[in-house]
Amino acid sequence: MNDFFSKIKKHYEKHLPFVMYSKPNSRHIFGFLQQNDTLHTISNYKEKGFVFASFDEKQLILIPENQAEIITTEQEEIGFETIEIDDVSFDPAAKNQYEDLVAKGISAIKNDEFKKVVLSRSEKVDLAEFDFVGTFQHLIELYPTTLSYCFFHPKVGFWMGATPEQLLKANGNVFETTALAGTQKATSEKEILWEQKEKDEQQYVTDFIVKRLREVAASVNVTEPYSLRAGSIWHIKTDISGVLNDNSTLEEVIDTLHPTPAVCGLPKKKAKVFIIENENYDRTFYTGFLGELNSSFANNDISSDLFVNLRSMQIQENKAILYMGCGITKESIPEKEWEESVNKSMTMKRVLKIA
Secondary structure, eight states, rough: OHHHHHHHHHHHTTTOOEEEEEEETTTEEEEEEEESOOOOOOOSSSEEEEEEEOOSSEEEEEEGGGEEEEEEOOOOOOOOOOOOOOOOOHHHHHHHHHHHHHHHHHHHHHHTTEEEEEEEEEEEEEEEEOOOOHHHHHHHOOOOSSSEEEEEETTTEEEEEEOEEEEEEEETTTTEEEEEEEEOOOOSOOSSSOOOHHHHHHHHHHHHHHHHHHHTTEEEEEEOOEEEEETEEEEEEEEEEEETTTTTTHHHHHHHHOOOTTEEEEEEHHHHHHHHHHSSSSSSSTOOOOOOOEESSSSSSOEEEEEOOSEEEEEEEEEEEEHHHHHTTOOHHHHHHHHHHHHHHHHHTTTTTTT
């Protein structure tokens, strides 16, 4: 094991906070090792460091740059045996519960309560064994186009994930973000065909983000939608970029974007109320956001690089809690949404040794 990972392991054994992560399409791995177990939080987004925020933004955890040792390494070529799982054994009660939730969401959409809502579920799996360093390296190998991360704080918990969705990249007043929606399981077919339901869902997300950004930006540019593969799943993606108004703050822009329609719904406030009232569990950091905040260690200028916390899991002793959600529109079919959530659960199951 190289020095980087042995240092991380020793740090974890001391029960001290850390994060390690690798950005999309990069073999470079960064580590922030906080030198004490103090729980730092964000107050105005002017802080510098690595932020780990919950879906409801009630927990805005920070590993401060000035209180952490920052280490780096390159991901080495490692041959992993990926276990392809056919998830035939599932909990019928969980399936019924999720399909009922989706049906309730569809009914609310048909009653004009909102246009779209993203409904999620969690699933606990028992682990035969768990090595977080090996699991993290496996995530990077399997999902090179995502932000792969491993975050630990003794007062918050242990989280890992590989997320394909950028929330915001900001350098000065220049910004980039994405609209991501629609999901299909990858097959051997090279050509990916999207149904109208998926195209509509993605267009809702794009329209919402562009409309909101125009309130804080001097200019907004939008690409045509294109297909993006993240491991065994395809999404529709649109890139959005522009220049912020001189008086716009990072806090305003994050508040404008989070939670995006890709993890919450449209209109945002009504969808969020429905989620909190009906999902029957606390998402905590799933569909929150994470990443570099006002950081300058990686390059000479101060920039923020934030991602939505999708395809993630929480590790608790010998268990993993997996989180997955689906975008619901009036054309949704509950059973198909259940199948989509099962496909999404495979993202993490492929790197776990399940008991």
